[in-house]
Amino acid sequence: DQQVKQNSPSLSVQEGRISILNCDYTNSMFDYFLWYKKYPAEGPTFLISISSIKDKNEDGRFTVFLNKSAKHLSLHIVPSQPGDSAVYFCAALWAAGNKLTFGGGTRVLVKP
Amino acid sequence: KAGVTQTPRYLIKTRGQQVTLSCSPISGHRSVSWYQQTPGQGLQFLFEYFSETQRNKGNFPGRFSGRQFSNSRSEMNVSTLELGDSALYLCASSLANRGEGYTFGSGTRLTVV
Numbered sequence: 529d530q531q532v533k534q535n536s537p538s539l540s541v542q543e544g545r546i547s548i549l550n551c552d553y554t555n556s557m558f559d560y561f562l563w564y565k566k567y568p569a570e571g572p573t574f575l576i577s578i579s580s581i582k583d584k585n586e587d588g589r590f591t592v593f594l595n596k597s598a599k600h601l602s603l604h605i606v607p608s609q610p611g612d613s614a615v616y617f618c619a620a621l622w623a624a625g626n627k628l629t630f631g632g633g634t635r636v637l638v639k640p
Numbered sequence: 641k642a643g644v645t646q647t648p649r650y651l652i653k654t655r656g657q658q659v660t661l662s663c664s665p666i667s668g669h670r671s672v673s674w675y676q677q678t679p680g681q682g683l684q685f686l687f688e689y690f691s692e693t694q695r696n697k698g699n700f701p702g703r704f705s706g707r708q709f710s711n712s713r714s715e716m717n718v719s720t721l722e723l724g725d726s727a728l729y730l731c732a733s734s735l736a737n738r739g740e741g742y743t744f745g746s747g748t749r750l751t752v753v
Contacts, residue, residue: 562741571644571730571744572683617683626671626734627696628742630683 534631547605551618560621644745658719665733672714
């Protein structure tokens with residue numbers, strides 16, 4: 529039972545354009561959502577988070593949008609840079625626990 | 641400040657053996673979590689420790705165990721290794737503010753042959 533899903537396994541975007549990564553979840557008990565970036569053979573790096581009581585959070589080039597009614601969140605990266613090429617994971621925190629439930633990841637390739 | 645340190649980085653073990661992995665969290669972080677990453681199952685939660693107590697546990701068999709010491713350093717142990725235990729094992733530490741995210745170490749790559 530996959531509670532957090534990233535339906536697009538890969539995304540290719542031109543440098544300078546916007547990258548939009550999507551994530552869907554099924555469990556209404558999640559109260560925090562996070563995005564991580566991961567390079568091969570390294571641990572995930574925290575990018576940005578959003579509380580379930582908000583619908584938008586922005587940090588520099590990264591903006592996360594949350595649509596609770598649709599149980600959907602998205603990460604916007606603008607402008608995209610070649611160094612953004614990595615695998616991006618969406619993760620959710622359960623209100624009663626301190627464990628991250630991860631989506632399957634989306635591989636982003638930013639072309640110069 | 642120093643990040644999360646995991647040792648060793650790489651490990652090769654034989655089926656049936658046991659292994660112990662170590663994690664030193666960021667200074668001041670009292671919560672330490674462990675995750676397993678495999679190509680087939682993705683990133684999965686193993687367990688979380690806070691102040692030497694296991695607070696949360698994932699759906700892994702009893703062969704997977706862990707502990708946390710008074711200095712917040714943590715170890716995880718896998719006994720009777722199986723080929724399917726080959727994975728990248730990641731440790732993450734955090735403060736109490738969950739929204740700040742978790743800081744991950746670089747992981748231990750375990751290969752069971």
